[in-house]
Amino acid sequence: MKAEALSRKTGHVGAVAFSRTGDPATSDFGEPGLSLDVIPIATQLARLAMLELLADKSSTLNVLKRDFDAPWYLWLNRPEPGTQYADMPPLSESRDELTINRWYGIYFERDEQCPVCGDFLSGLAAAYGLDATQLPALPEKE
Numbered sequence: 001m002k003a004e005a006l007s008r009k010t011g012h013v014g015a016v017a018f019s020r021t022g023d024p025a026t027s028d029f030g031e032p033g034l035s036l037d038v039i040p041i042a043t044q045l046a047r048l049a050m051l052e053l054l055a056d057k058s059s060t061l062n063v064l065k066r067d068f069d070a071p072w073y074l075w076l077n078r079p080e081p082g083t084q085y086a087d088m089p090p091l092s093e094s095r096d097e098l099t100i101n102r103w104y105g106i107y108f109e110r111d112e113q114c115p116v117c118g119d120f121l122s123g124l125a126a127a128y129g130l131d132a133t134q135l136p137a138l139p140e141k142e
Ligand SMILES: [Zn+2]
Pocket: 114, 115, 116, 117, 118
């Protein structure tokens, strides 16, 4: 069974990388070991979700709040040629520089006009000189 079919059948994305029986380099996929790049991100998201769910509960995991308090995280899986990350130092030679395979919390001020959590319509109206009370309402969540 091809890995993609196995992944579809089982519903496990990880099945893609770990079900290879043929040439592990290129036979089915253009990106060998793609799940090795996806799994750290999925794990980080699961961790952040879990910490959010435990936010107001007593848990030994509350000590992690200080480590995962950034609004954004950056993860680089490779120093892709032609990008601003191409000249990053090798992971083995770096302590303080930006490298692959490390999480970086990115802090920035909240966008008061964020379309998700802010007052988007007022910001939009102000930017275009419109009367916010005349704008149509945004669609509601179902
Ligand atoms: Zn927001």
